[in-house]
Amino acid sequence: MSKTIAADVIEKTLKGIAIPSRPQVLLQIESELRKDDPDPRIVARLIEADVGLTAAVLKTVNSPFFGLAKRTSSAAQAVTILGMRTATQIVTGLILRKAVTGQGRTLEEFWDRAEQVAGIASRIAQTIPRGPRDDAYCFALFHDVGIPILTQKFPDYPQTLLLAENSGDRPFAAVERERHATDHATLGYLVAKGWFLPEAICEGILYHHDPAAFTDREGVSPRAQTLIAINVLAECFHDENIRLRDTSAWARMGSQALEHLGLTDGEYCDLREDLTARFA
Known part of the structure; x- marks a missing residue:
């Protein structure tokens, strides 16, 4: 289904921020x-x-x-x-x-990671019947595009990311909005809409940090849910096996992602072995 954002939310999100x-x-x-x-x-x-x-x-x-x-x-x-x-x-x-670039190594590392996760997401999509390989790749590249834009705008935004990642049960976007009156998911959605990306990608970007995206409460389309689920698996694999760091995303959304994709524990183990052979 098509998502809309209230005009006042758009105005607040884009205040002082230019979409490329x-x-x-x-x-x-x-x-x-x-x-x-x-x-x-x-x-x-x-x-x-x-x-x-x-x-x-x-x-x-x-x-x-x-x-x-x-x-x-x-x-x-x-x-x-x-x-x-x-x-x-x-x-x-x-x-x-x-x-969407700038000075310093941080943004280069961001885009390098995004391209790597996109490659992993594309491979995961290939293993799923009728998996959306092209959209999975594009979604992985775009879903966090609000982060480098906000990093350019707010010098203390990296600290906000750390707080949000370690906020436990508190919504990621709530931490961002409290400190900056905007959040990267909403901003990313607006960028994707402005670049006329497929609706499922736009919708998935808006809800990619929200575990409720996998329930009927939000009414998120099945294709957007699939893109979110694939991306959760790709990001978690990348963080654990390539960056060699723990990730909080799995605790928040891992089980819902596997359930939506219809993967059993055994199938997920097989998938991880395939990804390890290819990437890790």
Whole structure:
């Protein structure tokens, strides 16, 4: 179902914050994809027109976190192997990273982690019947986009994140709103809407920290729930096996994520073994 946010909430969320605009290359690619018979050669040429973007695409698709069996050496090969929709999702994420950046290592680490989690989420989606691989990848890249934007706006926002992560049963967003009168989930939702991402991705971003997203109380769509669930598994695996740190997300939402995806304990163990062999 489509979600709406009250005008006063939007005004408060965006007070003094600029949402990055969607660049022309994405508009051109999406225009081609909307055709009855889209041409992958045109999509590849649009990517190749930007040398920096082409290099970033090749670096991403050839990384172990995307898991291609064979290295690709051109944007045209990437579009052919991955498909136009997947290639577009990767391009969207890379452009977003360029649009929402800043000084210092913290934001670089944020985007590196986001791309790694996206690769893991894409693999998890492949193991689920009719799993939304493309949307899972895009969701993992976008779902925390409000964090670097708020980091740019508020010098003490990293401290807010630490407080929110260690707040126990207190909602993550409540800590953010108390300190900054906004929260990264609502801001991320507005960015995703502004970039015309699929509704399920927008909706999932809005509720990705809320365990109630898996109940009927919030009325969140099944596809958005699936994206949230996949992302919970991907983030927890990444934190525990790559960053080698404990995560509070599993205690909050892990059991609901497994239940929604219909994974038994044995199937989850098998999934972790597969992810470990590929990524850890």
